[in-house]
Amino acid sequence: MNWPAKDEGIVLTEAQKRARRSRSIAIALSLAALVVLFYVITLVKGPIVLVRPL
């Protein structure tokens, strides 16, 4: 099968790579902070965290 050569796709410039890396780090940090936040709130509120009066 005649697959396209690997280097013929979109090639990121150095600036685009840096930008993507900064976005990835920001997303990772945000997700980690959310995990910590939900963990702490669950500890603080206990089982009632999921009890919501309608």
Add this chain to the structure above:
Amino acid sequence: MSLISEVADLRSRLAAGSPFALAEPSPATAGDYVALMKPRVMSLVVFTALTGLAVAPGHLHAAVGFTALLCIAVGAGAAGALNMWYDADIDAMMTRTARRPVPMGRIQPGEALAFGLTLAVFAVVVLGLLVDALAAALLAFTIFFYVVIYTVGLKRSTPQNIVIGGVAGAFPPMIGWTAVTGSLSLEPVLLFLIIFMWTPPHFWALALYRTEDYARAGIPMLPVVAGDRSTRRHIMLYTLILVPLGVAPWLAGFAGVLYGGIALVTGAIMLTLAWQVLNERHPAERASRNLFAFSILYLFLLFATLLVERGWGGLITRLTERV
């Protein structure tokens, strides 16, 4: 169609500049997304919400209070992102806003829209689940008001845009208060009214020396539509209503002597500056710039004094308590 021919087709469309071509890899950094959330506006929103949260009676665990402020900040950021998505065309025409991420092409409009909607849903749902349902409802309404009522409905259609749109900026202390108490009362409504009446003189002072910018973008700000003299009279009128409102928390017994003194002194300065704006002749703009700059300090001092006087002790107690 085989995979190879699909790839070839995609490349040919890309080379031809087809509207269905692949998007360019995004040049946006994390900093661009932070800029999209209007961090300076966010900081003012967080500060006024913190004041509402701190002066409210009742108890709130530090972690829950932090979550409330985080959600309010993210909600404000979402509203800012959605505003920049919708206003990208006029932002590009104004000196003050031309370097924002969307008009600069660093973030695509669709990316700004998706980012704003995601943050808005996140902020409201988390505030509702972890803190308080009424506070979440108020936050949802605030985002809706800022984006749909102000940005889409009012900003390009009426010179009263920032008067009515000021509702959105006035809500954060009420949300902070509600996060603690789960209800509303006179005190947060007074804080709401102070910010609501502060907004028109603040933005009209800016618009007086940015009139050409607004006119070029086709935004019917008061100086563009009604003229310089009328705007200066409106600034004076709204400042005359604002200053007694600024003193009202003290008169209502909701704030102490320190607050009353600061509200009186800073209110007198606001009136003096508004008077200077009223008597300034176009195209002179020093008085307008002075009023714009001092109005920020005025609001900050009122809320900071309230925070120190009423909220600080209570806040520290609250932060060390367990639910």
